[in-house]
Amino acid sequence: MGRAPCCSKVGLHRGPWTPREDTLLVKYIQAHGEGHWRSLPKKAGLLRCGKSCRLRWMNYLRPDIKRGNITPDEEDLIIRLHSLLGNRWSLIAGRLPGRTDNEIKNYWNTHLSKRLLSQGTDPNTHKKLPPDNPVVVLFPKKKRKNKSTKPTEQEKPKIHLPKPIRFTSSVCTTKSSSQGGENGQVLVPWSEYINDDENRTGFLCYNDDHDLINNSDFECQSHHDHDHDHVLGAEGDSNDSLEKIYEEYLQLLKTNEDEVQLDSFAESLLI
DNA sequence: AAAGAAGCCAACCGCCAAAAC
C-alpha cells in the first residue's frame, strides 16, 4: 500500500498564486503561526495543497526573504559552500540569510554551474577539467512544449501571476513612502496583512499589475523571535554573517592545508 | 516585425527521515 497523498488533489487550485491567495496565507500564518500545513489550507480558506502553501510561504512570502540580485560576495560564498556541501541547497541557503534554497538552486543551475564550466571547472567536483580532454557537458536542448498538447484557454484559464521581479537599487528603495513607490509601484503596509501587535514594519511592494516586487524591507520584530534576529535582521546583519563565514573559510584555506580541518568546517555548517 | 530559441524561476513531484499514533 502506497503512502497516502498529502492531500486530496481533487478540486485544488494549482499553478501561480494570486494576490488574494497570498493575502489569505499571510493572514492565516500571522494569526496562527507556521506549521500544520496539512490542515492550513482548509482553515485559511485556500483551495491549495498544504505542501503548496508551505512552499509559497517559505520561498516567497516569508517576511525575512531578501529579494534582489545575488551579490558577487554571495556568489563566491555559494560556490565555496557548494564545493564543501554539494547540492545540499537548504544548508547552503542557511548560510545566506534571506536567501531560499530554491533561489540558490535556480541560481546555481542557471548561472554558476555554467560559469564554472566556461572557466574550465567541473561544477560537480570543483576540480579543473583537463584542457586536452575537457568534459563536454551537453545541456540537453530544452524540451519545447508540444503545442498540440498545450491546454486550451478553457482548460487552463489565465491566472494573474504574482511574480517577483529583480530590482535594482533605484527601485523600491524606500519604505517611508506609504503611498507608492516609483514607476507605479504600490507599497502595501505589512500591517494590512497582519495585526498590529505583531510589531512588524515594512511593506509588500506590488507593481501596477499587482505583482509582488519585494518584501525584503520587512523587519521582523516579533517579540517571539529575538533568538532569530541574526536571520531576520536587516541587510547589515546579513553581510556581517556572510563575511564571518567567508573569513572563517579563508582562514582555513590560508593557514591549513590539512583537509581534516576543512572537513570539520564543512561539518560545522551541517549543524 | 515576426518567429523561434534560449533563459529564467516559481511551482510541482516524489522521496526520505522524523514525529506521532
Place this chain on the structure above:
DNA sequence: AGTTTTGGCGGTTGGCTTCTT
C-alpha cells in the same frame, strides 16, 4: 515495535520573458 502522517529536501517541469535570427 510497527504503521501512518507530516515536514522538508532536491530534482524537474513548464509557462513566461528576453534574446537572436
